[in-house]
Amino acid sequence: MKIVVLMLCLHHTAASSSSSSSSSSAQECPSTQSLLNLLRQVEKMLVVHEASYQQGLRSLRMKISALHNRTGASCSKLEPPPHGRRLGRVFGVGHEVHFLCRPGFELIGSRTRVCLDSQRWSGQQPICRRFNSTGNFLASFSPAPSSSPSPSSPTPSWSSSPTSLSPPSSVRQSHCTHFLGSTRCTCDVGFTISGRDNNICTDIDECLLFPLGRLCVHRCVNTPGSFHCLCPAGYDLSGEGRGCTDVDECEKQLHDCAAEEMCVNTFGGFRCVRVECPRMINATYIKTSPMRCERNPCMLGDKACTQAPNSISFHFLSAVSNMSTPRVLFRVSAARVLGDTLRFGLAGGRGHFSVQRSGRQTGALLLVAPIEGPATLEAEVEMSELERHNLLGRYLTKVTLFVSPYGF
Numbered sequence: 001m002k003i004v005v006l007m008l009c010l011h012h013t014a015a016s017s018s019s020s021s022s023s024s025s026a027q028e029c030p031s032t033q034s035l036l037n038l039l040r041q042v043e044k045m046l047v048v049h050e051a052s053y054q055q056g057l058r059s060l061r062m063k064i065s066a067l068h069n070r071t072g073a074s075c076s077k078l079e080p081p082p083h084g085r086r087l088g089r090v091f092g093v094g095h096e097v098h099f100l101c102r103p104g105f106e107l108i109g110s111r112t113r114v115c116l117d118s119q120r121w122s123g124q125q126p127i128c129r130r131f132n133s134t135g136n137f138l139a140s141f142s143p144a145p146s147s148s149p150s151p152s153s154p155t156p157s158w159s160s161s162p163t164s165l166s167p168p169s170s171v172r173q174s175h176c177t178h179f180l181g182s183t184r185c186t187c188d189v190g191f192t193i194s195g196r197d198n199n200i201c202t203d204i205d206e207c208l209l210f211p212l213g214r215l216c217v218h219r220c221v222n223t224p225g226s227f228h229c230l231c232p233a234g235y236d237l238s239g240e241g242r243g244c245t246d247v248d249e250c251e252k253q254l255h256d257c258a259a260e261e262m263c264v265n266t267f268g269g270f271r272c273v274r275v276e277c278p279r280m281i282n283a284t285y286i287k288t289s290p291m292r293c294e295r296n297p298c299m300l301g302d303k304a305c306t307q308a309p310n311s312i313s314f315h316f317l318s319a320v321s322n323m324s325t326p327r328v329l330f331r332v333s334a335a336r337v338l339g340d341t342l343r344f345g346l347a348g349g350r351g352h353f354s355v356q357r358s359g360r361q362t363g364a365l366l367l368v369a370p371i372e373g374p375a376t377l378e379a380e381v382e383m384s385e386l387e388r389h390n391l392l393g394r395y396l397t398k399v400t401l402f403v404s405p406y407g408f
Helices: 002-016 020-028 032-072
Strands: 084-087 096-101 105-108 112-114 127-130 171-173 175-179 182-186 191-194 200-203 219-223 226-230 235-237 244-246 262-266 269-273 285-289 292-295 311-319 327-333 341-348 353-359 362-367 375-387 390-403
Touching: 096 105, 112 175, 262 311, 311 327, 327 353, 327 375, 327 390, 341 353, 353 375, 362 375
Parallel strands: 311 390
Antiparallel strands: 084 096, 096 112, 105 127, 171 200, 175 182, 191 200, 219 226, 235 244, 262 269, 285 292, 292 311, 327 362, 341 375, 353 362, 375 390
């Protein structure tokens, strides 16, 4: 405001020398001495502003210099644990490094470590431990308890028994770093920061956050900072640790079937089956292979015997629960045809099955409706050979379908 008044008075003073009409205006302005005093005050004010600016500039340069010096400080390089990997390549002060384990291993130690101002890492050196062989149905997504011992403290030893570990808390203190007058707080993976001062880390329930099937195909168990996938008995966790793969008990000799029984692998288990030839009044059968019975020759003129099936084959199939339909389960074909007509029909198992011709000498057994397991279904596919409408032979295929209680 003083500068504006000063400029107006100088203008009126200059104008009064050429115009007498403005003399009254010039008389209202301060005297020349007053104007000089005003100029000196403005000069002092500018000097003060310039000094403040220079002081702020020097302070900014000092902070930038300190930032460069601090940025150059770093912690020692952290190596990934055996059977694991490290996320993060910068080891400067204030930076974080994360650790993960391969499927089949669990992480023991700190999942996240921060390079502190003292150029030492927070937390403890992590290791990846293989899951116990009796608990191979657990996925390796669970971090170990988080703790922050002094850097000189040795890495603690952990028992090989999963039950000996104390479960980590669902609420933890956050990891805070003080840097250039500011505070930055972070949480381990699987936790979200909360609290009035961002000093609390609360576990994220991944199993509740995602619907079943998104994380785990069968069962999801939340753990502090992560989750576990569980598979039912008879399954192993798949490579990614979230799906379930059937264990073939028959191939791995994990069954208890008798010598005269045959092991049939099913989804989630196995069945011990015994194939026996049927006993009929007018026909007798002999076992020609583990899965096939042949009719003995009939007496001449014995029509009841010739009407019986020439052969009976047995087949055992496995399916998951609620399998999509229609689906071809089995195909029956004739190696050679003696007559002029070949017919395929369903002798047993109507309602869930159907038979359709898929080639000149081939018929297919179809599942036409989804089946919710566990269930055991049986079907009989009959192939008849005719010559001028006269029956030449009947061939029966008995199919047993074991439906798992699970959809995988």
